[in-house]
Amino acid sequence: MSFADPASAKTALRMFVRTQRKLLAIEQPDADRRVAEVGRAPLAARFPDPAGKVAAVYQGWGSEISPLILADALVGQGWTLALPSVEGEAGAMVFRRWDRAAPLDRDDIGMRAPARDAEILQPDLVVVPLLAFDRQGRRLGQGGGYYDRALEGLKGRGETFVLGLAYAGQETANLPHEPHDQALDAILTEKEYIAVTD
Numbered sequence: 001m002s003f004a005d006p007a008s009a010k011t012a013l014r015m016f017v018r019t020q021r022k023l024l025a026i027e028q029p030d031a032d033r034r035v036a037e038v039g040r041a042p043l044a045a046r047f048p049d050p051a052g053k054v055a056a057v058y059q060g061w062g063s064e065i066s067p068l069i070l071a072d073a074l075v076g077q078g079w080t081l082a083l084p085s086v087e088g089e090a091g092a093m094v095f096r097r098w099d100r101a102a103p104l105d106r107d108d109i110g111m112r113a114p115a116r117d118a119e120i121l122q123p124d125l126v127v128v129p130l131l132a133f134d135r136q137g138r139r140l141g142q143g144g145g146y147y148d149r150a151l152e153g154l155k156g157r158g159e160t161f162v163l164g165l166a167y168a169g170q171e172t173a174n175l176p177h178e179p180h181d182q183a184l185d186a187i188l189t190e191k192e193y194i195a196v197t198d
Helices: 006-027 031-046 068-076 146-157
Strands: 054-056 080-087 092-097 125-128 161-165 186-188 193-195
Touching: 031 068, 031 161, 031 186, 031 193, 068 080, 068 125, 080 146, 092 146, 125 146
Parallel strands: 054 080, 054 125, 125 161, 161 186
Antiparallel strands: 080 092, 186 193
16 A cells, blocks of 8 residues: 555555454453553553543544543542543534543534533543554544644643553554644553653
C-alpha cells in the first residue's frame, strides 16, 4: 500500500485494521484486565501524586479494549474520571465529570456520555481508543477527527498526557499521518507500555 496520499491510505487501512481488531478481541477476551496490570507501574511512575487529577477514559464500543478496569484502578489511586462527549453543530469533544453511579445519556453522535449538566473538566490524562498505532506515537482513529481536535485544544491550554489503549497486534509500522493528527505520549497494550515521550 502506498502512503503517498495519507488520507487515502488511512481510509484503506481502516478497513483492514477494523477486521484485525475484531479478531484480536475474540482471541484475547481478558485484554482489559491485562492492560490494567501492565499499566499500573508506569502510570504510577508518571503520576506519583494523582490525587485531584482528572483521567478521561472512554466507553469501549465493539472490539475496542474496555478501559473500565484501568479506570477503577485510577479511581483507587485518587483520580477523578471524565468521559468524552461530542456536542453541538461543530462536533466539539469535551470531557465531562463521570459519576459511575449516574446513568449515562447519549451525546450528539450517539456515544454514551454523562448528562449535559455534568461539569466539563480539563484532563491531565486522556486514554484514547484506536485502530492502529506505531512506535512514533502515531494513532489511526475512526476518521471523525473528534479526538484530534479535542487534544489540540487541550494541549494548547496546558500539559495533557495522551495514552493510547490497544492490543499489541494493532501495531502497524509507519502509519500514514497528516499535520492535524495529534501524537500519543505512550501506548498501553496487554503486553507492554511503550513510552513515546519522557
